[in-house]
Amino acid sequence: MQLDFTRIGVVGTGAMGRGIAQIAAQAGSTVYLHDSQPGAAEAARDHLHQQWLRMADKGRIDAGQPQLWRDKLVPVASLGELAPCTLVVEAIVERLDAKRELLLQLESIVAPDAVLASNTSSLSITAVAATLARPERVAGFHFFNPVPLMKVVEVVAGLRTSAAVCERLARYARAMGHTPVMAQDTPGFIVNHAGRGYGTEALRIVSEGVADFATVDRILRDQVGFKLGPFELLDLTGLDVSHPVMESIYHQFYDEPRFRPSAIAAQRLAGGLLGRKSGEGFYRYVDGTAQVPPEPAAPVVAEMPPVWVSTRAARRAELYQLLKDLGARIETGASPSAQALTLVAPLGFDVTTVAVVERLDPARTVGIDMLIDDAATRRRVLATNPATREDMRDAAHALFARDGKAVSVICDSGGFVTQRVVATIVNIASDICQQRICTPADLETAVTLGLGYPLGPLAMGDRWGPTNVLEVLFNMQTVYGDMRYRPSPWLRRRGAIGLSLTHPES
Incomplete structure (x- = not known):
């Protein structure tokens, strides 16, 4: 693959700068290393050389490769020696004034068409480039630590950044073995x-x-x-x-x-x-x-009460089948008997609210989180309300632990734990797309590679149902009265028409 940048500069040779230099040298670029601390650039080169030697000893690379790559690293004592570079990546202290001062110096050193990139994780690219004569050649090039292992990089366009600059950086990222995701300048970019x-x-x-x-x-x-x-x-x-x-x-x-x-x-x-x-x-x-504190064992219950399931329970048919498989005595009347353990399975609401709305005895009412199908989870989560009797709590815990699956019993909460966290993740991701910070595809790639989530946020929403996630958010907003849980318009519209959250915006 032809490299867009055969000579690059890296300013700042801490962990991030060393990582960027490593993958750039491995891609075939000559890398000029500069650091304000005397000897730091040489130390970075030696550190990388030793790392490559260890890789060779383990048979991961050819024996001659460490020296070839070491020769690609050129420590320089002054910024002026970066003049031949067509790309300079700064990886210095996370301070706006320091980055602006550095880029101002570099602007007068490198060629007019050279690209200046910032590895900032939290500062605005627009602000970093604002004092330059040519802000269009400045972009974010945000890698993650450790750079060689975290295979994603955010290419961030400031308000004046040229599209061609971002395209060149994206191609170069691919040449270095990384996956680029394109982001507009916004706090936290995509991953954070x-x-x-x-x-x-x-x-x-x-x-x-x-x-x-x-x-x-x-x-x-x-x-x-x-x-x-x-x-x-x-x-x-x-x-x-x-x-x-x-x-x-x-x-x-x-x-x-x-x-x-x-x-x-x-x-x-x-x-x-x-x-x-x-x-x-x-x-x-x-x-x-x-x-880690040990997990409480399931209680031993001599005699199980009969179980009645709310008519409004999420995944009601699945919950019935689970109870049958566990050997529960199930009541099927319009209302529970005076002895029955009463099960509710709300989406977003807390157990207390459901007990009041459905006129259930709160002392015998326990909630179970059924957002995720039981076969797909290694743990069941139950929630009591402030009035739940101890014997009913223990009976529910013992019953749902009968087949050996782990059970957690929590206090009352709108949305249990999983519903709350999943809905919040999906909602924030939806709003990122709503703001057109990035495409749905790039968001999914950035989060799965950058955060290691089991699914991208939008895929999570699709898997467990946009309408279910919306119900969780609407009901949590009712329970808590907090704008934190207001649903994103992106999520609301797709939920209303049954459209996948990963569908690109036209």
Whole structure:
């Protein structure tokens, strides 16, 4: 493949700069390395050489390749030595003033048609380029850490960026073995924007006393298939990184309720409970291993009550079949008997609201989350309301654990856990498309590669039903009275006409 850029400059040789230099050299470009710290560029070259030697020792690359690639790395002491470069990527400190000053210097050094790219993760490309004489040649080129393993890069167009510049960067990304996604300049671009729903909604769930950190993590791993629960992920990333991003995006969107950060995270950050790196975050770590509280065993119940299922339950037929498979005594009358365990399966509503609306005895009423079909999940989630009797709670837990599947019992919550988090993720993604920040296809690619979700957000919405997601959002907004849960117009329109959320906008 012919390279768009055979000579590139990388300014800043920290983890991101080294990673960009590595994949550029491996693609065949000569890479000029510059860092303001004396010796840092040489150290980066030596670090990469040692890394390539280890790869060769393991048989992953040919024995002669490390030296060939090392020869592609050229440390330079001054910015002026970047003059031959047709592309310069800055990967310096995340400060607008510093990036502007650097690009102003580079503009007077490189050729008029050279491309200037910023690896910024949170700053506006329009703002970064605003003081330049030729802002049309500046674009975002946002890689993820570690660069060689995270195979996606956001190519971000500022208000004045030339389309041709973005096209060249996208081709170059492919030559480096990465998948480019095209984004308009907006806070968080695609990945950090779309990723707001996972952690912030989980934090809100815990802040309401619905469940603890470990329970929320178990539910989202086992019901949806996330590789890491939200609190495991926050501990891995570190709150010193994650919480400022939450606050930055929230304020950049002028306090948009969907992105509201949590006082829980702010408190932990202030207390130095950053996660793995500090030995304690949402979990405590011993020798790098999280100390997770054991999951409560299913209770032993001597005599099971009969079970009555609400006529309005989601997936009612499937729930009936599940109860039969579990050997429950099922009541089929218009209303439950005085002894019956009463099951409701709402979408978005809490158990309390359903018990009141359906005139059920709250003391005997338990909710079950049926958004996801039972065969597709490794865990069942039950919710009590404030009046649920202990014997009814235990009976429901024991019944749904009969076949050995894991069961979590949480306190009352509009949307349980999975409904809330999935609906929030889908809703934010839908609004990204509504704003035309990127195409639906690029959004799905960016999130699956950049965040490692089991499905793209729009595919999640399609899999579990746009109308179901809409019902969850509408009902949660009723329960909480919070604009956080207002449905995106993109989602509402597609739900109304039965159109896939991944269908491109015309």
